[in-house]
Amino acid sequence: MMKTIFINDLLKDELVGKEVSVKGWVYRKREFKDKIFIVLRDSTNIIQAIVRKEDVPREVWEKALEFQIEGSLEVKGILKKDPRAPTGYEIAVKDIVVYDYGQPFPIKGDEDIDTIQKLRHLWIRNRRFTATMKIKHSLLKHLRNWFIDGGWWEIHPPILVGNAAEETTTLFEVNYFGKKAYLSQSAQLYLEALIYSLEKVFSLTPSFRAEKSRTRRHLHEYWHFEIEAAWYHLEDLIKVTEESLKYAIEKTIEERKIELNMLGRDISYLKKVIEEPWISMKYKEAIDILQSKGVNIEYGQDLGADEERELTKDFEVPIFITYYPREMKAFYMYEIGDGTVKNFDLLAPEGYGEIIGGSEREWRYNILKKKIEEWGLNKLKVIIGDMEVGAYDWYLDLRKYGSIPHSGWGLGLERLLMWVAKLGHIRDTLPFPRLREGWLYP
Numbered sequence: 506m507m508k509t510i511f512i513n514d515l516l517k518d519e520l521v522g523k524e525v526s527v528k529g530w531v532y533r534k535r536e537f538k539d540k541i542f543i544v545l546r547d548s549t550n551i552i553q554a555i556v557r558k559e560d561v562p563r564e565v566w567e568k569a570l571e572f573q574i575e576g577s578l579e580v581k582g583i584l585k586k587d588p589r590a591p592t593g594y595e596i597a598v599k600d601i602v603v604y605d606y607g608q609p610f611p612i613k614g615d616e617d618i619d620t621i622q623k624l625r626h627l628w629i630r631n632r633r634f635t636a637t638m639k640i641k642h643s644l645l646k647h648l649r650n651w652f653i654d655g656g657w658w659e660i661h662p663p664i665l666v667g668n669a670a671e672e673t674t675t676l677f678e679v680n681y682f683g684k685k686a687y688l689s690q691s692a693q694l695y696l697e698a699l700i701y702s703l704e705k706v707f708s709l710t711p712s713f714r715a716e717k718s719r720t721r722r723h724l725h726e727y728w729h730f731e732i733e734a735a736w737y738h739l740e741d742l743i744k745v746t747e748e749s750l751k752y753a754i755e756k757t758i759e760e761r762k763i764e765l766n767m768l769g770r771d772i773s774y775l776k777k778v779i780e781e782p783w784i785s786m787k788y789k790e791a792i793d794i795l796q797s798k799g800v801n802i803e804y805g806q807d808l809g810a811d812e813e814r815e816l817t818k819d820f821e822v823p824i825f826i827t828y829y830p831r832e833m834k835a836f837y838m839y840e841i842g843d844g845t846v847k848n849f850d851l852l853a854p855e856g857y858g859e860i861i862g863g864s865e866r867e868w869r870y871n872i873l874k875k876k877i878e879e880w881g882l883n884k885l886k887v888i889i890g891d892m893e894v895g896a897y898d899w900y901l902d903l904r905k906y907g908s909i910p911h912s913g914w915g916l917g918l919e920r921l922l923m924w925v926a927k928l929g930h931i932r933d934t935l936p937f938p939r940l941r942e943g944w945l946y947p
């Protein structure tokens with residue numbers, strides 16, 4: 506029989522004294538002379554079940570004795586209120602249905618990181634990680650809803666692609682029937698193609714980056730939430746960013762109080778993020794601040810994790826860093842006369858750093874064409890049948906037939922979660938992170 510009752514459905518005064526049954530796994534087990542306490546867990550919560558030797562047939566007692574941690578079962582019994590029980594209620598067991606007694610569970614809780622990687626398919630059952638997954642679910646749901654309710658269209662761009670959207674150094678190459686293809690680093694170029702018909706679009710896809718250095722915030726595969734909007738200038742984009750993220754965080758706090766508490770996240774801190782205006786400063790100002798703090802950085806150098814930490818650790822709200830020097834950023838960003846581009850990186854506070862990279866796009870044909878040449882991208886070719894075409898010709902075409910101002914960004918879902926849930930390492934935002942350690946296992 507499928508499961509219809511969950512533990513959270515049982516934690517109710519009106520069921521006290523009634524017979525209940527629930528399916529789940531053994532979370533904790535303690536034995537006394539004539540009592541066995543089994544704390545059962547399911548996807549919703551935990552509940553204590555008590556088996557009293559004198560109250561149950563002998564075979565029920567023996568079944569209870571045999572269970573290992575993570576064994577699977579259904580317990581049936583009378584619901585009682587008990588303030589000593591971990592969730593305030595307890596089931597006085599009358600019967601047990603065995604699914605699997607289980608074997609001694611290989612994870613005790615003090616394993617090193619390599620052992621956890623080897624056992625990750627089992628490790629992910631733990632309650633902290635489950636709470637993290639629920640927070641991620643809520644963040645994404647509300648973010649998506651904000652855009653859908655605002656009239657944005659969800660689209661589904663390809664993952665196998667013929668050209669780079671970001672630096673070519675982080676491309677993963679794939680053998681595509683004897684030809685070179687790549688795993689997508691960003692859906693942006695495809696989103697740009699779709700704004701001419703749908704105007705405001707977004708997508709959620711995996712993005713792949715063959716990052717050379719290992720850090721706490723880089724994965725080789727991550728979930729990329731990207732938006733693109735016709736007619737938007739940088740200021741419009743910044744406004745939408747702040748509104749949509751504030752909404753998603755606010756709704757997530759409402760919905761996931763228990764989980765955030767379980768992770769030890771101070772919710773009052775996150776409330777400030779929602780209530781207060783976010784900060785915006787130009788790249789130049791960011792460099793000035795860093796230099797005044799004694800950080801060794803020059804105008805024209807990129808902000809790395811250390812610089813971002815230094816810049817954000819004293820702030821309680823996210824910071825938009827805008828107008829970077831053109832050479833530091835991708836070719837597609839809209840240039841203004843002073844050598845900077847209309848872009849922003851959004852840095853999360855408390856030292857977390859970049860969670861979004863966005864810009865107004867270069868929509869002037871001649872300037873974009875020159876930049877593609879300057880970046881050397883005009884040399885890249887693809888074959889269609891027996892024709893050879895420039896890999897970026899289609900992208901340039903978008904500036905020939907009804908070009909318009911437009912802007913967009915990409916948000917790393919795991920980066921957002923890492924900050925909102927205050928996690929120490931990005932690997933804990935995903936069940937099966939793609940890192941170089943234990944790369945495809947599990």
Ligand code: ATP
Pocket residue numbers: 671714716722723724725726727729859860861862863915916917918919920
């Ligand atoms: P970083 O400087 O941190 O490497 P980036 O400038 O390469 O980031 P973008 O190319 O602007 O990042 O990508 C947009 C967003 O995608 C980033 O703001 C970040 O949230 C996320 N992102 C980029 N690379 C990774 C990665 N390797 N792992 C997880 N998320 C990433």
Ligand code: MG
Pocket residue numbers: none
């Ligand atoms: Mg990068």
